[in-house]
Amino acid sequence: MNSLRSRLSAIRRHWLIALIALVLFALALVFGALIGFLPGMAALAVFAILVWWVVLEIIAWRARGSGSAPDSRREARNAVIAGVAVVVVGFGLMQAVPYGRDRTAPPVTGEPTWHDAATRTLMVRACYQCHSSEVEYPAYANIAPTSWAVQRHIDEARGAVNYSQFATDPGDARETIEVIRDGSMPPAYFTRFGINPDAKLTDAEKAQLIAGLEKTPGMSESGERGERGGRGGG
């Protein structure tokens, strides 16, 4: 409690530093939201602030122990150095985390029977960077924390549907046409700011893809019924 009070009074004395820290915190959240990794970035930002706080406590505690008189300028300098150190060291340590480095793809067991080559090409362009066993990792997947975001999206996407394993596990493939039509796939964060331009289909390409998928078994709820009906009738 005591240390909380002294920390709060330090924040009042060094409000500019506190404000900069707050802005950086907010930027981390905005970045997290933009790359589709808000919970992860929020956890990282909170963790960084906590570590910074603990480091400042230790510095203050040692200063008290050494009996040196409180010095506001030194306090400010320590806060900035500690803040930069937490970010730099933290960033370095994040690179050592194995998550996102293992790029072993699950086996290919069989794709859908695509209506034609163009349908497959469009699916590869727009969807295979997440929903396949043929993911080509982008350059930004080499640096944490974006590498974690990419890996998480791929894990989640394969969990929903992996078109390379359609033959053994169609997953949510029957929602394929629906998610393309309603624009929820590929996710907005994937094509934002001009990244992954290949995945951003024009309206004409989207229409062409949907037309092809309508003639590809298993890509929509109604298509599935039509298939079954057709087979039953024949």
Ligand code: HEC
């Ligand atoms: C950047 C990675 C990424 C790309 C590219 C992508 N998806 Fe997804 N997709 C996901 C993730 C993550 C989920 C699961 C979480 C969710 O629903 O947002 C998902 C879920 C799905 C689902 C399950 C239903 C649902 O809405 O949860 C379908 C079907 C799907 N995607 C189809 C597609 C299709 C078709 C494309 C290409 C037009 C595509 N996705 C492109 C990441 C991606």
